Every structure is written in C-alpha cells, then in structure tokens.
Amino acid sequence: MTTNYRNVFIGVAPDCPATSGEKPPTKNDKPTIAELQYRMIADAPYTLTSDDVLYAVHVERSGLEQTRPTTDRVSFFAADRACLRASPLGKRYGWGIHHDENERVALLAVGTAEYDALSSDPRITQKSAMRSRR
Template structure:
C-alpha cells in the first residue's frame, strides 16, 4: 500500500511559482478543478485530513464513486504510487504552502503570512517545496 502522507513537514510554494500571494483557485460550480476541490477540503478543514484523504476524496468525487464502494476503491487507488500534494497546483500556481503535522494531517498556509514564514524557518520540520512547473 502506497501513501502520499508527510509527517512533521512543511511544503513551501514551488521556487518557480508566479504567485505573489495566496489565492483561491477559480471555482467553477459545474466542474470544479482538482485544485479547487483540494482547496475546499483543506481551507475549510485545517488539520482534519491527511494527504491520502484529500487526494483519494477528490479522485473519488470526480469519478463518481459511491460511498459504499470507496473503501475498496481507496485500496485499489493506493495499490500503486500516486502524485503527492507537492504536485498540486495549490503550491505550484496558487501560492499555498502545506503543513503536515505529527499525525500527517494537512493545513494550507498562505505565502507571505507570518505562519508561512515561521513554518518555512522551522528546524523541527522537514522542509521541501512544491514541484517546479518547468524543467531546468
């Protein structure tokens, strides 16, 4: 069983991000983007979900998987490796860092905030960044 969860980690905004401040991804009520769905889960529920919870829920919602079928679908989903939140547009394009606590639960942290600066400077957390959008 693979996992995308991080523990005691801060994922900073990608070094090549064009974001100058954190912003919510555009919300299309008819067909919300993956980033908009991730944002809604994490922004409204800090430290409630793990990365695995967020990634699978967004996948299952988009695929229309019934609640009763989700346990088996989740097992199948994580039977192979999945891209983690480092690959999310939230950190690559929209200016959001993510803090993963000791239990692997995630909270969004807006770039430019005092909390972002504090977490980015912490020596008690593993520090990494969202993946670059471009090679080079």
Template sequence: MKSTNYYNTFIEVAEDCPVASAEVPPLKGNDKTVANLQFEMVQNRPYHYTSDEVLFGVYAAKNNLPAEELATEREKFFSKGQACLRASPLTKRYGWGVHANEEGKIALFALESAEYEKLSEDKALKVVKAMRSKRG
C-alpha cells in the same frame, strides 16, 4: 499500500510559482477543478485530513464513486504510486504552503502570511519545496 502522507513537514510553494500571494483556485466554468476540491477540503477543515484522504477524496468526487465502492476503490487507488501534494496545483500554481503535523494531518498557509514564513524557517520540521512546473 503506497502513501502520500507527510509527517512534521512543511511543503513550500514551487520556485517557479507564478504568484506573490496565495489565490483561491478559480472554477473552470461551473465545474470544480482538482485545485478547488483540494482547497475546499483542507481550508474548511485544517488539520482534519491527511494527504491520502484529500487525494483520494478528490479522486472519488471527480469520478462520482458510489459510497459502497469507496473501500475497494481506495485500495486500488493506492496500490500504485500517486503524486503527493508537492505536485498539487495549490503548491505549484496558487501560492499555498502545506503543513503536515505529527499525525500527518494537513493545513494550508498563504505564501505571504507570517505563519508561512514561520513554518518555512522551523528547524523542527522537514521543509521541502513543491515540484517545479517547468524544467530548469
């Protein structure tokens, strides 16, 4: 099984992120987007979920997977590589940094916050940038 989890890592926003301060992802009409679902899961319960749990939870919600199929579908989902949170719209578009602790549990930090700055300079963490939206 392939994993997207990070440990003791801080994912900074992408270099080409278009915002100077973090934004809550907007709804698309009445529908929640991947960004909305990821944001709600992590913001409402910081350091509760791993990256794998968030990515699969959003996939399951978007595809209305029945509870009895979750274990099988999770195995299928992670049998092939998945984009990690470095490719999330939260880190690429909406200005949220992601900190993964030693257990791989994640929390969001707004680009303009003191906590974001502190984490981005923390020598005990591996600090990586989110993926750019455009080549360059």
C-alpha cells in the same frame, strides 16, 4: 503506498507565480482539482491527511459511488500516486502545505507570518512543491 508526511512543510514551488495565497477559480462550472483540494483543506485544517484529500478528490471528480470505500481506497493507492508536492495549490496558487505530527494537513498562504515561521522552522522537514517547468 501512502502520500502522507509527518512534520513536513511543503513550500510553494520556486517558479510559483503567486505572491500571496489565491483561491483557485472554478472552470466551466466544474470544480478543478485545485479548487477541490483547497476547499477540503481550508474548510477543515488539520483534519484530513494527504491520502484523504487525494482520494476524496478522485471520488468526486470521477463520479464514483463509494459502495466499497475501504476496498476502493486500497485499490486507488495500490498504484503510485503523486503527493501534494504536485498539487496546483503550491505550484500555481501560492499555498504552502503543512503536515503535522499526525499527518494532518493545513494550508498557509505565502507571504504570511505563519508561512514564514513554518518555512524556517528547523524542527520541520522542508520540501518545496514541484516546479511547473523543468
């Protein structure tokens, strides 16, 4: 199973409280899932896939040693995993996520020209982040 998309823009959730892209805060001196995802994608736009980001966050937060990275990754994705539509970046912090033609991801802050251009591009499949509330 994969969480990767090709030529997809995930806009912020309809109930997202942010009006611009906000850097997720650290809580209790431990990076949050949102902070780890933000750092990985913002520091290397269009370098990692959604699967790369989700697995790296899992490894870092669980403190796993990557003794068998390929086997461990296959096992991780053997179970259904939520894609980046469920990420707090689009649900709470005002970040759209663009998946390019090579399935690589980048962040775009809501309210910017780049965000507006991608969110209205008819050549790109449009999705939105999942709502926080029903």
